[in-house]
Amino acid sequence: MNPLEEFPLIQVLNEEGQLVGDRSQISDDQLTEFLRWFTVLRTLDQRAWNLQRQGRIGTYPPFSGQEATQVGVAAALSPEDWLCGSYRDWAALIYRGVPLFYPLLSSMGHPAAGYLPDAVQALPVQVVIAAQILHAVGLAWAAKLQGQARVAVSLFGDGATSQGDFHEALNLASVMSAPTVFVCQNNRWAISVPIERQMHSQTVAQRAVAYNIEGLRVDGNDILAVYQTMKRVVERVRAGQGPVLVEAVTYRLGAHTTADDPTRYRPRDLDERLRQGEPLARLRRYLLAHGIVSDEEVAQMEEEAKALVDEAVRQAEAFPPSPPESVFDHVYGELTPQLREQRAEMARRVSSGEPGGGRRG
Amino acid sequence: MNPLEEFPLIQVLNEEGQLVGDRSQISDDQLTEFLRWFTVLRTLDQRAWNLQRQGRIGTYPPFSGQEATQVGVAAALSPEDWLCGSYRDWAALIYRGVPLFYPLLSSMGHPAAGYLPDAVQALPVQVVIAAQILHAVGLAWAAKLQGQARVAVSLFGDGATSQGDFHEALNLASVMSAPTVFVCQNNRWAISVPIERQMHSQTVAQRAVAYNIEGLRVDGNDILAVYQTMKRVVERVRAGQGPVLVEAVTYRLGAHTTADDPTRYRPRDLDERLRQGEPLARLRRYLLAHGIVSDEEVAQMEEEAKALVDEAVRQAEAFPPSPPESVFDHVYGELTPQLREQRAEMARRVSSGEPGGGRRG
């Protein structure tokens, strides 16, 4: 079997921003909307990087380069569908309705960033690689048991495919026919480890064969390809035709996190080459070339994005600190006797203005 | 992809004991030897069952029905190759040189059953499903690093393929090109769970696609198929051509263990049908039909087997009990202060003839 032939890369807009496939499922307006989103998200991501460098936020995991996959996936969902992603998936969450300042709040170390708005059907971002994939299977399975037409989508990286939980999740979902969409963002590196050292196979998509489910490979930097493919996939899965594995081939433009230096492990020429296909420039080029948006509109989008991000920074920085004692409040539904004692002790320390524990992150 | 076509069942001797393939790699003498082994192993296995029913040994996991796979695999190895199997793989171990009384000793709860003879390159039987597959990868990898022409073989069940460790092992072996042979004994049930609920795919072999390694499906009740296939596979792997996954399709004739009642979950007619292909009867039929062995020789083999098994039972029952304090002796290379204290305490209890702890398993 030649996996590159069995799982051909689905592309609609090529790296030069030329249409090479069918875009009948997506209007000009929607494309323009996507560009607007990409602009806001990119602006936010870059601002976050700078804020970290200025010491105003802590470790931050940038998603630049992966906007097409994350937005394309999120846009294909209904509000009642579940999304279970990782630390890098804030772009998808924001598209679904999480306010822009949440990722900043998260990197500032605020507990509140774990409570996503109730209207957003999503779990808190997951730090443990691949753990959320199983949660998606359970959520999908619950939906099926309850007769809801809901799917659960899990986003995860190429590195995550090496974990046992990835395998157990796909196997279980296939056996239970749980309406799950597994979306691997193959950005080709897991921190410093390139995909060739992560797996001996040429594609992630071919792992679907192991579970006898559908596998697809899509250009993850091509919003048209991702969105239209996901629309079809979600429909199929919602209709009860079993789980699907989607490999979105993408590239993280920046570092793994603000604590990482990719020049230590990514050859410069390879980096230069892979940057070329990045989703924002690609979409903009296409829209400009076809007169769908004008230079002025692009400039205006950038202005608007800056303003939105300014506001997000303001909101994050103005966010009220959690009282230290609140650390006890969500361990169990009710405080245990031990926690009650300990909470009282901490409250005493806090109210006595004890010098030791005072510094906030 | 049609997995049943991509991974056709390799068969040399069909269920009726007729030759349907090439047996050029195996002499009449060797086949006769295999029958002798099967006879001994089957006799042992049935005796063990009876001993458990008489209360003379504890829980025992019978391997009847899986002799062709286990012996075929073991026979294809060189003495320096590693074997990492599970609780059910005593047939393979015995073929490699473990005395017949070891499985009895094990089911009598003797610690000594964990120390396999030094000459047998094998780990103690593994109880935790799939854990040993990773050990095989590490052993194979070590051999490669040390420039030894050694392979490591792991035996595991169909249920084991659902575990994360299975996936992590195959992925790691494929990336490191560690000379590992993964042999799944697909006996179609994991205790009471049939293969259709264990996986949604039609074969185990197709999981090889996920790791871009060779996958094969062999009739696990056909010693000719297993042995000849394994010979080829081991040679390939030894030559550094990467790991291989072999699915041996077999059937456990008896219960999961002496604590299990398969009539609760295996339909009678299915059981009747699947018993037909069992390896001992099949080989005997072929050898008798072609005059390679005579009825008298078969009867003699059975006599001899009975004598050997009688002797094994005697050895197991005469095996000296381990002193209770020996429980402290192999926790670390040296006793820790805590263990020294605790050992002394137990020794006092033992020598004082304390009534409480006296009963031996």
Next chain:
Amino acid sequence: MDVVASLTMIQAINQALDLALATDERVMVLGEDVGPNGGVFRATEGLYEKYGGQRVVDTPLAESAIVGSAVGLALGGMRPVAEIQFLGFIFEAMDQMSTQASRLRFRSQGRHHVPLVVRAPYGGGVRTPEIHSDSLEALFSHLPGLKVVTPSTPYDAKGMLLASIRDPDPVLFLEPMRLYRAGRQEVPEAWYEVPLGEARVVRTGDDVTLIAYGPMVPVAEAAADSLASAGISAEVVDVRTLSPLDLETLTQSVTKTGRAVIVHEAQRTGGLGAEIAASLQERAFLSLEAPITRVTGYDTPFPMPALEDWWLPDVERVKAAAEFVLHY
């Protein structure tokens, strides 16, 4: 009038599951061999036939998948009761237990919670093969966000299991294998709950407190009997909920008797006895007449069956410890 029946612990567990499935349609049972086979100990016997394969589900052989998907099921509105076939195999699901199920409420600051019960047989005394008899309760009692409970009687088994199923947080429900069929007790047929977080004073006494849980409660009781015939009055406390501990009941008893012996099967070092002893000497320091003493498994892996009787705490060892603290 309450209908009662004389049940073994395994029957009481089976009845609790049956009742929960009948009462609350969100309840489901999942695990290895829990379906047509009815569980390797028959805890789920008859449930598949009664409630069908959607609610009593044989899963693939993958503990992380069992617990991880059960987390998702719980988040999605179900009330999963997952089975780990033997506690020793829960290590495969350790991340899902500790970092996922136990912390989702915390990480989501209360938006999500995980009403999940994980049942697992544990402990020695029944001559299992290797790795089947481990007592790992201490590991789980150290994990915030998780509750850990273990009954020692059929009555408590049913009542605590129902309370666990109703609990809004993840509960590890440990079932002492050796007590599954060790005796019978009158158990009401109706729904009742034994509240989590409450120890049970099994018998009162004045001279020494014997603290035990799960499989060691009958051993402590037998030791108390034997001590009684030597004129020593032992109080026996069944901890029942291992996390969070009911330190109040334990402290009261030890404050009264001034002496305590803690009994558990798990290895001594870092066992739950350490926490109980550490807490009690903090809370009852001035009442203590002797060091709080532990009778436990030794600091070795659980041995092969041939040696387990020597390894496990027994009446003699408990009595010896009681005499030690009494004559300190």
Next chain:
Amino acid sequence: MDVVASLTMIQAINQALDLALATDERVMVLGEDVGPNGGVFRATEGLYEKYGGQRVVDTPLAESAIVGSAVGLALGGMRPVAEIQFLGFIFEAMDQMSTQASRLRFRSQGRHHVPLVVRAPYGGGVRTPEIHSDSLEALFSHLPGLKVVTPSTPYDAKGMLLASIRDPDPVLFLEPMRLYRAGRQEVPEAWYEVPLGEARVVRTGDDVTLIAYGPMVPVAEAAADSLASAGISAEVVDVRTLSPLDLETLTQSVTKTGRAVIVHEAQRTGGLGAEIAASLQERAFLSLEAPITRVTGYDTPFPMPALEDWWLPDVERVKAAAEFVLHY
């Protein structure tokens, strides 16, 4: 004359690995990002370049595979030093740690043994994202067959790591993240070993014993400084080897001072402090003037960075506990 250099702890660890790779060709390093990237904390910096990709190996992202294959490597004659990127992720490898690596000697009755070192950064104080700051030492200290160690100085880090690599049994080597670059110390360039199983009396004192390990040793020392200026003489003991505990040194100290405060970051309930307190009250009961007291993390998950300073034990809390036991 011994050549020494002033090193941080992370440099001392790097040097130990370098030396081990240079000295013993069976030694190899494996884990996530340990190769060209030199480890996320630079513990393996330069080693890939020096020893090549066969001996300094980036593995796939799979902790169970890392530890499980390392068990096989060790059985096959190598001396693997595996890295778990942050201790919180070791749960994925829990079975391989606890049931496999730690028990193969026992299960094989001494035929096999597993000379394996698993290194893992742990603890708080550096504002990591969620799940990166957990202190899980108590879980591992409860597992027979495994050794657990943690240094608090660059000198000990190198000497204990070399001793761990030479040890015939599996060792979990816990590296306090917040001490990686917290200071420098003279460290000999040559091979030397700090024996496992021996606590270190950091400073002697008469009134109270402060027992700490890893990241809490400097906190205990600072508390001792502060107490000294109030005329209180505190002895500070660095436990160093958490399993097996050096109870002799600890007991001696507490027998002398009659008072003890145990400090660790991990959650209080079931933390290692429980074992230390339980053992010490058994061994030094008659010398104790006050209950053995614990200053620990609270019984909640490790909090988000904004709250961690309030959560972690600090000098004030240690001093308060010392004063409590002194005025009991």
